[in-house]
């Protein structure tokens with residue numbers, strides 16, 4: 001048998017009004033799962049964007065004016081978009097002080113059945129001479145550069161198109177598919193890569209929506225000791241037809257949308273928390289009123305105020321604990337299961353690791369238990385100051 | 398002197414009307430004394446016991462326990478006094494409904510600050526006390542499974558669990574049959590003689606009164622000694 005102490009007494013008390021306790025536990029579960037789920041979502045997007053932009057390995061990204069959003073969609077979310085600027089931008093950027101190396105991509109969109117025999121995708125024509133974006137992955141995949149009329153597919157598009165694909169018709173030319181890159185964790189995992197030596201032939205065939213002498217995007221590394229932001233500002237000053245993003249700006253649009261979601265979410269959680277606090281307050285006010293006589297007896301028998309509040313707070317803590325644990329488990333499960341059903345998250349790399357999840361869980365636990373304690377605080381303060389005399393005289397029977 | 402009351406008074410206000418439940422009571426209680434108090438309903442007996450028990454602050458006057466004014470104690474010390482020095486047997490039902498008889502008896506042990514707080518030792522003692530008050534077969538019964546008289550006996554056992562120096566018993570045998578009443582009185586007397594416990598007992602039973610060491614009568618908030626002719 002359990003030893004009899006304040007703790008077992010509190011547990012016995014919890015078991016008295018099961019339905020009422022259940023409602024409180026359930027409401028804590030709900031609020032904590034919403035919190036855990038929402039925070040997981042926001043942190044997931046945030047860290048995914050951060051990780052993807054880090055993996056691109058460029059300090060600055062230069063795109064045509066107004067195409068910043070498109071570029072992010074291609075680089076982070078694997079959307080199929082095309083945007084162009086004149087090739088001469090490359091030379092102009094190279095001349096700017098602080099620029100180290102520069103490389104560039106031309107994005108060409110495939111249209112199934114018209115030009116090509118694969119589903120819609122972005123074809124990345126990259127400059128193998130200067131490249132530092134694709135090169136490390138290419139090295140791992142085939143150990144050499146791509147020849148003319150050779151292509152390699154990104155990790156995801158490899159999965160999409162299917163194994164065993166030996167060649168593909170791209171813009172009227174047959175390309176040998178040399179294999180697939182490993183997962184890079186960027187939007188480019190859904191692209192198909194080829195050398196920009198092929199562009200001339202593609203233009204000749206006239207099957208691609210492409211004009212001569214255009215590129216889509218320039219990646220630049222900044223020399224040591226230069227601030228990428230300052231260099232970026234000089235580029236925007238020199239090259240008016242270009243927009244510049246620093247590494248940490250990449251994904252700013254996504255994150256700012258996220259900021260709005262974050263705000264709505266925070267307000268919702270805040271209001272729901274207030275509601276839960278009120279519920280806890282109402283429930284504990286009722287509980288306390290029912291136990292006036294008992295508490296009066298305990299005080300008359302020599303219980304200190306601290307004994308009474310300890311007894312109730314153990315009870316409150318346990319209810320909060322049950323609700324929070326359920327909420328953390330439920331919210332985490334939901335977030336793991338539903339993560340991939342959000343378009344914004346579908347192609348972002350990574351996700352949360354165990355430490356992140358544990359931290360979110362702890363936050364959920366603290367919130368859930370805190371709500372319970374906050375709500376129960378004033379009823380408990382009230383009852384521990386009860387005058388036991390009324391009990392002794394039988395007035396509270 | 399064990400307990401000294403000096404000009405103790407307590408009044409209640411009902412609306413604007415002032416009810417003087419206890420007026421100017423001075424009383425000296427010696428260690429090991431067995432005092433009985435009789436008096437009509439409403440004469441202030443419960444209020445007086447509560448004042449002695451540290452549960453009702455007097456409106457005026459002082460209560461000295463071993464020369465200390467208990468109402469000058471801070472809250473916690475007053476609670477310790479209630480818990481460890483006093484055993485209160487309430488006039489009305491006072492068991493916690495979701496605790497067994499044994500757990501009810503053990504309850505005051507949870508509030509103890511000094512002395513042996515080992516619950517295993519106390520459990521043995523609780524069971525023994527339940528036997529001595531005649532409900533030894535109801536150790537694990539809940540109050541709802543007990544008759545009024547049995548509940549009363551559990552409450553009496555509870556008053557003794559922390560080895561109090563003084564028992565304040567407010568009509569402790571009110572709902573007991575004569576035979577059980579005698580058993581309880583025997584138990585009280587033995588505790589008084591063997592353990593040296595001081596007793597202040599409110600009762601209506603004049604038979605019982607006669608067997609006590611000192612008999613007091615309350616009427617209208619005033620106390621007087623009963624003189625036998």
Ligand SMILES: Nc1ncnc2c1ncn2[C@@H]1O[C@H](COP(=O)(O)OP(=O)(O)O)[C@@H](O)[C@H]1O
Pocket residue numbers: 393409410411416417418436437438439440441442443444445
């Ligand atoms: N809380 C209270 N408010 C107002 N009057 C009270 C209160 N408690 C007791 N009284 C009054 O004080 C008097 C003494 O009560 P009490 O000590 O309970 O007497 P007894 O125990 O002798 O019956 C009674 O007249 C009663 O009505």
Ligand SMILES: [Mg+2]
Pocket residue numbers: 442443444488567
């Ligand atoms: Mg009374």
